[in-house]
Amino acid sequence: MEAIIPKVPEVLVALASFIVLFVLLSKFAFPPVTTMLDGRAEKIRESLEKAEETRIEAERLLEEYRVQMAEARSEATKIIEQGRTVAENMKNEILAKAREEAEAEKLKAVEAIQAEKVAAMSELQASVANLSVAVAGKILGQKLTAADHAALIERSIAEVGSLHEE
Amino acid sequence: MDNMGKMVEELLHELSVQPLFSKHIGTFTLTNYSFFLLIAFVLTVVFFLVGSRRLSLVPKGIGNVVEWAVSFVRDGLCIDMLGSEDGRKYFPFVGTIFFFVLFNDVLGLIPGAKPGTGTLGTTFTWGAIVFLVYNGIGIKKSGFVRYIKSFVPSGTPVVLMPLMFLLEIVSHFLRPLTLGIRLYANMYAGHIMLGIFAILVTISLESLSVGSAVTGGLAFVMHVIMYGFEFFVAGLQAYIFSILTTVYINGALHATEH
DSSP: OGGGSOOHHHHHHHHHHHHHHHHHIIIIIHHHHHHHHHHHHHHHHHHHHHHHHHHHHHHHHHHHHHHHHHHHHHHHHHHHHHHHHHHHHHHHHHHHHHHHHHHHHHHHHHHHHHHHHHHHHHHHHHHHHHHHHHHHHHHHTSOOOHHHHHHHHHHHHHHHHHHHHO | OHHHHHHHHHHHHHHSOOBSSSSSOOTTOOBHHHHHHHHHHHHHHHHHHHHTTSOOSSOOHHHHHHHHHHHHHIIIIIIHHHHHHHHHHHHHHHHHHHHHHHHHHHHTTSTTOOOTTSSHHHHHHHHHHHHHHHHHHHHHHHOHHHHHHTTSOTTOOGGGHHHHHHHHHHHHHHHHHHHHHHHHHHHHHHHHHHHHHHHHHHHHHHSOSHHHHHHHHHHHHHHHHHHHHHHHHHHHHHHHHHHHHHHHHHHHHTGGGO
16 A cells, blocks of 8 residues: 555655756747747748749749730731732732733734734735736737726736635 | 565565665655656756757758657647647647656666656656646636536536536546556556566576476567567557646636537
8 A cells, every 4th residue: 555655755856857847848948849840831831832823823824825825826827818818919910910911912913913914915916016017018028008007907916816815 | 486476576676666865765765766757857858958959941860859759749639639829838738748758658668777657656746737737727717616617517407416516526636646547557567567577587597498498488579579568658658648638628728618
């Protein structure tokens, strides 16, 4: 029975050592540790918050860039399309103009050729007539009257004309 | 067999409270348990004072161990049970209990040493401190009359009120006793067990026979296993003492809420 009855000196030592230890630990040991733990927890919390903010900002920027890229792509497509249309129109205009000019040149050339032809034919007719008269005079060895002369010319012209038509 | 009885007797004598430097225990006599209690006190102070001065943002070494230990008690015990504000407020008290009990329990496992918690004088005293502190907290929080009234739950029939009050009073007074006896009994029984197995090994070595070799071998294995188990018990008892203290404080803080 005596063994389980608390001894006074043990009670005193346990009491005193507990109180002194409590004072020492709560004044000098625990505060720096708890401050460090709280400081680290705060730092981790801040870092996590900052990381989250940065992630949100990065996502926002990425979305913004995506929109800008899509806009730029659509704008580029529009510009290319416009350029193609403008080029097509220009090409058509140039071709039409060239065709018109070529047509005009051709017409002008045909007209010139036609005029040249008419002039050449007239000249040829006159030459043939004179030549025919001269040849006929020589062949016949006689002088033709004015009336014979005229009739001969008429006949030659008609013959030359028929030759040309053939 | 007589030999064994003598050795057990010696073991019990060894584990009893004895004066260290005198023949009789007086008011201020230093006993064997108190001596080791003071050594545990010094070790606890040195460990925490050194550890708390080697803290760094990236924890390492002894600072890391101190931080882990403090975080275990403060966050895992006090704040979890009492909430952030009260947990931080009462952590120094609960922490002192936990670490002092733990250092004493572990110190007692060093061969030749004794746990300061292996005597009722120490454990009852700390139980009484817990009793005074948690009741003080309750009285400070709710006022003496309201706190005492809270011993009888609201809605109790008038006839049962005296009985309920009495039961509650008894239950409160039993708390420091159970705290003290539980810790003391675990430490004392653990050391008796280790001592018994050590005696068995010693006796087996004295007589050279197959039977005694087997007995001695088994006793040795059991001794090693029990020695490891006692480390677990040391931590567990510190945890139980602290968690019960926290539960009592929590009860006192919210005594008038039901």
